Amino acid sequence: MRLIALWHWRRRTGPSTWSLSDPHWRVEELDPPSPWLDACAPRTEIANLIPAIALVQAHLLAMIEAEGPIDGMDACTALHHLSFHSTTWSSAVRRLADRLGVQLPEEPREATHLASLEQRPFPKRRRRQPG
Template sequence: MDEARTLLIATCGSLARLHMRLIGQWHWRRQTGPKTWSLSDPHWRVEELDPPSPWLDACAPRTEIANLIPAIALVQAHLLGMVEADGPIDGLKACVALHHLSFHGSAWSEPVRRLADRLDVELPAEPRDATNMASLQQAPLPGRQRRTAI
């Protein structure tokens, strides 16, 4: 396995740990007592993570944790699809996929910059120059084309 694939697998592993942390925080913080739930402010935000996550450093502070949970899964699906696909990894596409965690943030996060350095990719000055403001949700998942047996 080449270095780029190994790096994307490690990235997905780290994102999985963040994913589990956010799921736990989302459930745990919602409860204010036995069978008592917060109704006044039901949505926990990135700014409330203690300690903060470097994966989310380009996220708006008021981004809801509930929105990040499916976003992380989508990023992982894209990165793992790149690992599975034939041919070389497109480093810029991997960085753009990881940038999805910032929800169209106007700056590259530090983890995206580190990934770009490791993949030897030159990032455009602003993320919108690479994404054209397109959402990862609309992009087809990379990977091998398979026929389902169902």
């Protein structure tokens, strides 16, 4: 919610001035920094993160609704999408992997094969029982 709030306001460049030429907030300007975005490139614009967060949430929610157990590596690579193809795992992904008992490869590209979350289909939903 903090990112959405910032997204609606221009960047402040001084006590009473705002940037007109570069109005978008960047990850490096978050105060306090977000632990969810620690693997993001510092100059990643907040405006780009809003749809990424929505996509990650959609994938994680689809995993809950899908048949069978949740694949921990799939959950970790979905969350990694918030890092915008970072070459390192974020602390949030590492915490999730520890909690789910997932052994992460050394580099994210070994798990994602450089594919973006936009390219991954949603897990198939469970069939609803009639009645």
